[in-house]
Amino acid sequence: MIRVAVLGYGNIGRAAEQAIVAAPDLELAGIYHHDDNLDDLQADVVLLCTPTREVPAFATIMARKGICTVDSFDIHGQISSLREQLMPLCLEHKTVSIISAGWDPGTDSMVRALLLAMAPKGLTYTNFGPGRSMGHSVAAKAIKGVKNALSMTIPLGTGVHRRMVYIELEDGADFKTVEAALLRDDYFAHDETHVIQVESVDELNNVAHGVHLTRSGVSGVTHNQRFEFNMEINNPALTGQVMVSCARAAYRMKEHGEYGCRTMIELRPIDMLPGKAEELIRALV
Amino acid sequence: MIRVAVLGYGNIGRAAEQAIVAAPDLELAGIYHHDDNLDDLQADVVLLCTPTREVPAFATIMARKGICTVDSFDIHGQISSLREQLMPLCLEHKTVSIISAGWDPGTDSMVRALLLAMAPKGLTYTNFGPGRSMGHSVAAKAIKGVKNALSMTIPLGTGVHRRMVYIELEDGADFKTVEAALLRDDYFAHDETHVIQVESVDELNNVAHGVHLTRSGVSGVTHNQRFEFNMEINNPALTGQVMVSCARAAYRMKEHGEYGCRTMIELRPIDMLPGKAEELIRALV
Numbered sequence: 017m018i019r020v021a022v023l024g025y026g027n028i029g030r031a032a033e034q035a036i037v038a039a040p041d042l043e044l045a046g047i048y049h050h051d052d053n054l055d056d057l058q059a060d061v062v063l064l065c066t067p068t069r070e071v072p073a074f075a076t077i078m079a080r081k082g083i084c085t086v087d088s089f090d091i092h093g094q095i096s097s098l099r100e101q102l103m104p105l106c107l108e109h110k111t112v113s114i115i116s117a118g119w120d121p122g123t124d125s126m127v128r129a130l131l132l133a134m135a136p137k138g139l140t141y142t143n144f145g146p147g148r149s150m151g152h153s154v155a156a157k158a159i160k161g162v163k164n165a166l167s168m169t170i171p172l173g174t175g176v177h178r179r180m181v182y183i184e185l186e187d188g189a190d191f192k193t194v195e196a197a198l199l200r201d202d203y204f205a206h207d208e209t210h211v212i213q214v215e216s217v218d219e220l221n222n223v224a225h226g227v228h229l230t231r232s233g234v235s236g237v238t239h240n241q242r243f244e245f246n247m248e249i250n251n252p253a254l255t256g257q258v259m260v261s262c263a264r265a266a267y268r269m270k271e272h273g274e275y276g277c278r279t280m281i282e283l284r285p286i287d288m289l290p291g292k293a294e295e296l297i298r299a300l301v
Numbered sequence: 302m303i304r305v306a307v308l309g310y311g312n313i314g315r316a317a318e319q320a321i322v323a324a325p326d327l328e329l330a331g332i333y334h335h336d337d338n339l340d341d342l343q344a345d346v347v348l349l350c351t352p353t354r355e356v357p358a359f360a361t362i363m364a365r366k367g368i369c370t371v372d373s374f375d376i377h378g379q380i381s382s383l384r385e386q387l388m389p390l391c392l393e394h395k396t397v398s399i400i401s402a403g404w405d406p407g408t409d410s411m412v413r414a415l416l417l418a419m420a421p422k423g424l425t426y427t428n429f430g431p432g433r434s435m436g437h438s439v440a441a442k443a444i445k446g447v448k449n450a451l452s453m454t455i456p457l458g459t460g461v462h463r464r465m466v467y468i469e470l471e472d473g474a475d476f477k478t479v480e481a482a483l484l485r486d487d488y489f490a491h492d493e494t495h496v497i498q499v500e501s502v503d504e505l506n507n508v509a510h511g512v513h514l515t516r517s518g519v520s521g522v523t524h525n526q527r528f529e530f531n532m533e534i535n536n537p538a539l540t541g542q543v544m545v546s547c548a549r550a551a552y553r554m555k556e557h558g559e560y561g562c563r564t565m566i567e568l569r570p571i572d573m574l575p576g577k578a579e580e581l582i583r584a585l586v
Contacts, residue, residue, distance in 0.1 A: 285418065300414050
């Protein structure tokens with residue numbers, strides 16, 4: 017059994033715990049909160065389910081202990097530099113760190129890589145939603161006069177998105193003033209944005225999300241090769257499950273001496289799955 | 302530049318040649334017909350574009366020469382045993398053979414593996430078509446009285462398919478007799494099959510094909526996670542391109558000393574793509 021611990025116990029941490037317990041070849045090696053003392057933590061792999069900005073520090077601590085990590089670090093512009101930062105640590109301490117292992121970045125990245133191998137020229141569009149954007153919801157909540165906010169991402173195709181922003185006002189706040197401030201905010205100024213006042217944001221909350229990823233491209237010299245990947249999912253449940261599947265891959269890569277920091281496009285799909293290679297090949301190929 | 306040769310020059314071989322020429326990091330190391338003398342063949346990788354039943358023999362010859370191979374061997378029930386057969390040869394001669402590298406088996410296999418990692422419990426259905434089934438067309442053509450035949454696979458969902466069989470009769474053959482014989486044939490007896498007499502099968506021929514692959518499954522303990530992968534493609538163009546992308550992966554795996562016989566679910570997506578890891582990660586993850 018591969019011993020997998022969970023660090024951070026919000027929505028993702030709880031979903032990851034469930035996926036560990038459901039797996040035939042993994043056992044839960046403990047649940048830690050991000051302010052716990054980690055000196056006695058023992059595990060083959062630790063899932064970093066903390067807020068994304070805390071990931072680099074915890075990944076560093078674990079690499080120094082020689083423990084593999086998996087995170088779902090989701091700041092797209094900083095993934096490559098996080099990989100560069102963790103790579104020498106992983107090599108020095110003979111460990112594996114799989115970063116940005118969620119659904120985007122994560123499994124969507126693998127699909128984008130696969131489609132590029134199938135049709136090297138062309139355009140891929142990743143359309144998100146309908147679903148809650150955490151970043152936009154936080155940005156909306158930071159506007160003066162907003163008590164609580166939910167920003168839904170609505171896909172309009174070709175990577176263009178509408179923002180439907182549901183806000184609960186603080187006592188005495190003026191809707192028109194708040195709406196104008198929100199529409200000027202850099203998070204919303206570039207997209208079609210609708211602001212809607214509601215009594216209770218909490219009553220609208222829902223962890224459903226979706227992706228509609230398309231590619232039209234060229235295989236060799238043949239144009240009009242068309243591909244699409246769609247999903248409608250519970251967001252934390254999928255993120256937790258993907259992290260758990262990557263924990264298995266991290267463990268196996270360490271066993272094979274393939275140390276280093278890797279993104280999901282650098283993993284073999286088979287390493288994410290329980291069972292013997294021969295049986296998986298018979299069932300899936 | 303990676304030197305890639307093509308062995309077998311039918312639809313797939315021609316498409317593979319085009320994909321090699323279009324690739325920025327590959328060069329064509331020659332085109333061979335399956336009865337050519339192969340003693341002087343020099344290449345980093347040879348694409349085996351021969352009929353599928355000839356693949357094991359040519360893969361063996363190439364492995365003994367220390368040359369990597371890629372094939373699109375498509376007899377699903379024999380893939381695992383072909384891998385077992387080629388594995389020791391590849392290890393002995395320090396080479397890499399990537400087998401069953403097309404779209405199914407091939408890229409569809411990678412998608413099925415990925416979906417299993419995302420939702421370990423549930424049902425995946427692979428629905429093929431609309432498109433020509435080579436095996437069923439050959440079986441229809443073998444019926445007494447049939448001059449030429451085209452069997453189209455029509456997806457009805459949940460992995461159930463209809464067969465639309467277009468036949469050109471030999472002079473003097475009776476349609477009703479031929480139809481009855483065809484419907485009794487083991488290739489057609491188990492599916493909804495429609496037989497249609499036409500003047501010219503050649504005028505219907507079209508290399509378009511498609512896939513509609515679905516999974517509804519469970520991530521952790523969360524049900525109703527829904528995924529689908531669709532494509533509408535030119536069949537030989539995609540097969541040739543996938544083989545060429547796998548040639549790159551085979552070359553890199555050999556460079557890293559990762560010798561052996563592998564299916565596509567055992568490849569890292571990044572190894573199929575040209576360019577530097579850092580740039581691919583920035584573009585795709």
